[in-house]
Amino acid sequence: MNWDRIEGNWTQLKGNVIEQWGKLTHDDVDKIAGKRDQLLGKIQENYGISSEAAEHQVKEWQTRNQDVFAETAAEVKKHQVGLKGQ
Numbered sequence: 001m002n003w004d005r006i007e008g009n010w011t012q013l014k015g016n017v018i019e020q021w022g023k024l025t026h027d028d029v030d031k032i033a034g035k036r037d038q039l040l041g042k043i044q045e046n047y048g049i050s051s052e053a054a055e056h057q058v059k060e061w062q063t064r065n066q067d068v069f070a071e072t073a074a075e076v077k078k079h080q081v082g083l084k085g086q
Helices: 003-008 010-020 026-032 036-047 051-064 066-084
Strands: none
Touching: 003 010, 003 036, 010 026, 026 036, 036 051, 051 066
């Protein structure tokens, strides 16, 4: 999974992030703005875990949610194509 794709679709994925890491606030997720290092830092800070543990959680989240990322990317692309046709 390419993190650029996640960053590009962050608005659509914010709910998924909050569902996974409930201690993150909506403000936290907005400030993260799809940046992987920011997500890792907020997870470490809010859960009091090591950088390695946060990295492991994010990798597992990416793996578990590959379908969501693919669907989100397809929806965004479909919407962009629709806008070009207007």
